[in-house]
Amino acid sequence: MLTKRIIPCLDVKDGRVVKGINFVDLRDAGDPVECGIAYDKAGADELVFLDITASSDRRNIVTDMVRRVAETVFIPFTVGGGIRTVEDFRAILREGADKISVNSAAIDDPTLISRAADKFGSQCVVVAIDARRRRVGKAADPSLSYSESIKMNDEWKPSDGWTIYKNGGRLDMGIDAIEWAKKCEELGAGEILLTSMDADGTKAGYDNELTRMVAENVGIPVIASGGAGTKEHFYDTLTYGKADAALAASLFHFKELEIREVKEHLQGRDVPVRL
């Protein structure tokens, strides 16, 4: 039986693993290769490396990391962050990555999805979507900061929906997240990596309304991301949220939960996992 996947995400800057809390504060948590090996042993089903390196030779830093990871880690891994062209895809896939995730670049030019899928196959094109509940009423005031508007956004109903953000969650594109996910599938995306910016960093659970809405509207796998804090959160998003996989970062990095513990809990509740 096909199992639900548990995926640790490693944020990488200048070749070192860090963890963004709400995309702003960063903490160092080690070497990507070491982390990859440890997570493989711990039972991770695959890995995601999100590169946030800003320097001009970032591509070399990333390809070097990918090469090193691919030499020692024999489970699938995805690389994302700053990938803008088909040539970027080629350079990273050539070093042994299995999938590439794109976010802002796909919003700027959706044909990147189709061009990459034509060239390398849909299976390696993951579109990362950062979505946030639409701000309504007073919270929609553009002069409010992100955290201020979240506090005020209490009039939100599921029917108001979600919009997508780019540039690491800084810029509201005003595009409906469900519509965008459907378009990504049409263009040839193989998977959707769906992050709820409202839930991210809260440890209060995934946004399962969002996850379920996207999962029901596309025929490709959806990876839920943002908000995991307990074992039950994984169960919720993989059942009610209809996600095919669940991603978490700091929770695993700082051993607040072990992957195996999460999987045993899921198996005990009849969710198929690889143990």
Add this chain to the structure above:
Amino acid sequence: MVAIIDYDAGNIKSVEKAILYLGEEAVMTRDEDVIMRADRVILPGVGAFGDAMDKIREYDLERVIKAYVKTGKPFLGICLGLQLLFDESEESVGVKGLNLIPGSIRKIPDSDGLKIPQIGWNSININPSSRLFKGIKDGSFVYFVHSYYLSCEHPEDVAAKTFYSTEIHAAVEHDNIFACQFHPEKSGEVGLKILKNFIEM
């Protein structure tokens, strides 16, 4: 030495890295002499059936692969490399495959709530007489990424099965020809053991 056939298919680097990790020499090549001299040959592949067969014919590899297989030395197809060993695929109607084993490649049937492609870890039922799966527990998990699947004509060629919407022949063994629909190079310890079995044959 293991020759990994390079016909511009994506993702073949990870096959090479897994072989090197196991301590065996690996060469990515489309050179006839190198392939014929190799102790083992792997046909990897990700992509579409028709494009891949076009490339294989463009590089005159159909003849080379068939000549190598005749030597009786072990040959392993992986993912699309498994599918190419058969006669035809619903993915590229009218394109002839290598036709080395009887069977055909079909589209995974639509089934309620099931996503296509199948992406992820699925368990396999192993034929106990399989050489490729020697020492591997029945029900082990391996990593799949595919939209088309193999249906073998002869049950005795099937080395492992899995289920996703329908019964899928996940691995085959036919004389010196071995093949997996899943990716052993991405299937963690189980996958490395399968590759080790292959390089020790």
